[in-house]
Amino acid sequence: MLFPTTSPLQTPRVVITGAGIVTALGWGWKSNAEGFRAGRTAFRPVSLFDASRQRAKNAAEVDLPAALPPTRLNAKQIARLDRAASMLLLATHEAWQQSGWEPGENLPFVLGTTAGGMSFGEAYFRQAIQKPRSHHHQPTRAVHYQPQVQARTILDAFGSSGPITIVSNACASGSNAIGHAWELIRHGHAKRVLTGGYDALTELVFSGFDALQALSTTICRPFDARRDGLALGEGAAIVALETLESARLRNAVILGELTGYGTAIDQHHLTQPHPKGDTTLLVMQQACATASVTPDDIDYVNAHGTGTVLNDSSEAVAISHWAGHRTETLPVSSTKASIGHLLGAAGAVEAVICLMTLREQWLPPELAFETPDPACNFPIVHKPQDARVNVVLSNSFGFGGVNASLIFRRWT
Amino acid sequence: MSRIFVSGLGAVSPAGWNVSALREALNKGEPLPIQSLERPGWEKPLQTRLVPNPRSRPEFLTHPRLRRTSPITHYVVAAALEATAALRANGDPKFRLGLIVCLQSGCVNYSCRFYEETLKDPATASPLLFPETVYAAPASHLAAVLGNISLANSLVGDPAAFLQGLSLGAQWLEENRVDACLVIGAEETNWILADALWHLERPAILTAGAGALCLCRETEWSAGVELAAITDAHTYSTRKSRMQAARTMRGQLGKGSPEELLCDGIGGNSRADAPELAAWRDWTGPRLSPKRILGEGLMAAAAWQCVAACDAVAGGRFAATNVSLVGSNQQAMGARFVRADAGI
Numbered sequence: 001m002l003f004p005t006t007s008p009l010q011t012p013r014v015v016i017t018g019a020g021i022v023t024a025l026g027w028g029w030k031s032n033a034e035g036f037r038a039g040r041t042a043f044r045p046v047s048l049f050d051a052s053r054q055r056a057k058n059a060a061e062v063d064l065p066a067a068l069p070p071t072r073l074n075a076k077q078i079a080r081l082d083r084a085a086s087m088l089l090l091a092t093h094e095a096w097q098q099s100g101w102e103p104g105e106n107l108p109f110v111l112g113t114t115a116g117g118m119s120f121g122e123a124y125f126r127q128a129i130q131k132p133r134s135h136h137h138q139p140t141r142a143v144h145y146q147p148q149v150q151a152r153t154i155l156d157a158f159g160s161s162g163p164i165t166i167v168s169n170a171c172a173s174g175s176n177a178i179g180h181a182w183e184l185i186r187h188g189h190a191k192r193v194l195t196g197g198y199d200a201l202t203e204l205v206f207s208g209f210d211a212l213q214a215l216s217t218t219i220c221r222p223f224d225a226r227r228d229g230l231a232l233g234e235g236a237a238i239v240a241l242e243t244l245e246s247a248r249l250r251n252a253v254i255l256g257e258l259t260g261y262g263t264a265i266d267q268h269h270l271t272q273p274h275p276k277g278d279t280t281l282l283v284m285q286q287a288c289a290t291a292s293v294t295p296d297d298i299d300y301v302n303a304h305g306t307g308t309v310l311n312d313s314s315e316a317v318a319i320s321h322w323a324g325h326r327t328e329t330l331p332v333s334s335t336k337a338s339i340g341h342l343l344g345a346a347g348a349v350e351a352v353i354c355l356m357t358l359r360e361q362w363l364p365p366e367l368a369f370e371t372p373d374p375a376c377n378f379p380i381v382h383k384p385q386d387a388r389v390n391v392v393l394s395n396s397f398g399f400g401g402v403n404a405s406l407i408f409r410r411w412t
Numbered sequence: 413m414s415r416i417f418v419s420g421l422g423a424v425s426p427a428g429w430n431v432s433a434l435r436e437a438l439n440k441g442e443p444l445p446i447q448s449l450e451r452p453g454w455e456k457p458l459q460t461r462l463v464p465n466p467r468s469r470p471e472f473l474t475h476p477r478l479r480r481t482s483p484i485t486h487y488v489v490a491a492a493l494e495a496t497a498a499l500r501a502n503g504d505p506k507f508r509l510g511l512i513v514c515l516q517s518g519c520v521n522y523s524c525r526f527y528e529e530t531l532k533d534p535a536t537a538s539p540l541l542f543p544e545t546v547y548a549a550p551a552s553h554l555a556a557v558l559g560n561i562s563l564a565n566s567l568v569g570d571p572a573a574f575l576q577g578l579s580l581g582a583q584w585l586e587e588n589r590v591d592a593c594l595v596i597g598a599e600e601t602n603w604i605l606a607d608a609l610w611h612l613e614r615p616a617i618l619t620a621g622a623g624a625l626c627l628c629r630e631t632e633w634s635a636g637v638e639l640a641a642i643t644d645a646h647t648y649s650t651r652k653s654r655m656q657a658a659r660t661m662r663g664q665l666g667k668g669s670p671e672e673l674l675c676d677g678i679g680g681n682s683r684a685d686a687p688e689l690a691a692w693r694d695w696t697g698p699r700l701s702p703k704r705i706l707g708e709g710l711m712a713a714a715a716w717q718c719v720a721a722c723d724a725v726a727g728g729r730f731a732a733t734n735v736s737l738v739g740s741n742q743q744a745m746g747a748r749f750v751r752a753d754a755g756i
Binding site: 004007054121125128142149155164166167170209211213402 | 528544
């Protein structure tokens with residue numbers, strides 16, 4: 001029963017035993033780690049739809065493989081995967097393989113997304129207005145547009161099923177999904193949870209950010225004084241979370257430990273953060289409290305850092321306030337400079353990047369960063385560098401004001 | 413394990429802008445009138461049950477954050493204000509309220525408008541519309557209106573996900589992360605949604621609105637209703653049909669007694685209703701099927717089922733009620749509410 005429940009006598013530690021990632025830098029840990037470590041960027045002219053009449057014309061598009069990896073899906077199910085679901089399948093496949101999990105009937109799946117199968121929704125709408133008497137494919141689109149249906153298909157692909165939770169807190173969705181999964185395990189609702197986020201580039205969303213004049217027409221430079229907006233990307237990331245006890249019993253390879261989570265809502269504005277970053281400060285403090293660490297213990301912050309004027313200045317103020325005397329030496333960067341803003345996938349992808357920094361002991365640079373914003377009192381990682389990284393914090397914030405922070409610890 | 417109570421209810425439905433209008437329509441038992449909904453490109457309109465205009469302009473619409481918001485936000489705010497009326501009267505500025513908004517289709521009106529503008533000419537697509545298209549918009553606006561929301565989540569799923577929302581709210585209360593938690597299910601009407609429903613479940617009549625339950629830990633805030641149980645989420649898969657999931661949910665919820673009320677999701681579509689009807693075939697007690705009267709309100713309909721179930725207990729008509737939610741494409745879940753001493 002979901003209610004009433006009994007809490008475990010001792011709160012279990014939660015570790016990550018599988019991670020899968022798909023971004024415009026490539027599919028899989030290796031190609032992404034190489035790209036992020038070098039600070040490569042993956043932007044190019046948009047090819048998925050006509051962007052000729054938009055202000056911005058570039059994005060970080062994923063090149064999908066010619067064929068998806070073999071799973072339990074049949075040809076009909078595979079044909080019903082849109083771009084977003086295909087990326088989700090790729091990321092899940094990698095995480096699943098790495099975790100060594102066996103199929104199960106009660107595997108919770110917690111996903112963050114802002115758009116789910118939006119490409120089906122767009123196709124449905126276009127046909128409905130352009131060919132109103134044609135019903136071809138419309139029922140399929142109406143069903144597979146829904147993220148919970150895509151999630152069911154992904155669980156089917158791995159011979160599993162279980163409760164599906166779709167968190168849609170805009171661009172904080174991926175982090176909130178992982179945080180929610182972490183809480184499910186800590187409170188005894190599950191021993192293992194598959195979790196992450198996904199979102200594909202779509203015309204509606206691209207046009208939306210362009211209409212808001214939030215997209216950069218030059219290059220995405222988070223925290224740079226000359227920044228002029230964000231760049232959009234697409235992708236997916238999935239992590240396999242389980243109790244430390246469960247991982248040890250299986251002799252599983254542990255990629256890292258998820259130790260802290262904070263979340264709260266900023267009531268300032270639908271699309272703008274509070275200028276002083278009050279809620280950002282709060283969620284970083286919450287995450288530190290749950291992880292029993294202080295800013296002195298944090299070796300790297302993967303910032304939300306969209307590259308918009310308002311986000312970065314607000315986040316910079318909050319980080320400085322939170323970090324105190326540690327500010328001047330605390331390495332910070334935004335990997336959105338490499339792969340763009342992945343919206344509902346951002347928090348999950350950035351969680352996997354944090355695991356990379358912990359496993360491989362380097363920091364992801366922003367090569368285009370030159371002139372720090374005046375509010376930016378911390379060092380921005382702007383060239384490839386190796387580093388001692390034991391504890392990292394990742395920030396994600398969304399339209400609507402939900403903020404989330406996650407803290408990961410190196411596993412040795 | 414904490415006891416969780418219901419401290420307030422709220423509803424906006426085609427019956428009107430509060431719980432008493434919903435109760436009156438359900439007690440009357442007659443399907444509400446159907447209106448036409450113009451479908452571009454079709455001569456024959458689609459059918460819907462619209463939420464009537466409120467008798468007077470709601471006071472909350474003067475809030476600056478609610479300018480330009482779409483109907484779904486208005487429904488969410490109205491239901492929330494009704495559900496929290498008694499708690500807000502306490503006026504404790506340190507009161508921490510949690511918020512969980514559950515949606516299946518969400519903000520379809522502005523999504524359609526914005527995408528239509530984009531297809532015509534993206535250079536003139538309105539920047540005012542786009543932020544209102546996100547699932548999280550209603551929760552954000554409500555948080556601004558109430559001012560004391562400390563924790564918020566927007567959940568997407570089929571209608572049974574409303575009970576996932578209730579379960580999460582109960583969890584936040586048990587962990588003492590909030591003092592009370594609003595759980596809201598909401599939808600809005602739009603021709604594209606009615607068109608999709610026509611393709612998937614032709615006899616269903618689309619409707620819209622919101623239902624809200626405010627959960628609390630304290631007996632003294634109880635409206636006389638206690639949350640007794642929420643089943644697991646029985647997800648459909650290639651190995652578990654909707655029929656099997658519904659049966660498992662029923663089995664987990666327990667036999668119940670003929671003196672209890674069953675508040676089900678039967679809407680009158682034999683194909684869609686079959687699994688739920690089969691799961692409850694042996695039920696001999698009274699039944700209430702809000703969808704037969706109100707229509708297919710997706711997540712809002714799930715919330716109305718829970719509101720109606722709690723209202724029946726709060727009003728002293730039943731000592732216990734069972735809610736059955738056999739969702740369209742995700743899961744089957746059930747819940748049970750029982751009588752508790754009223755504190756407010």
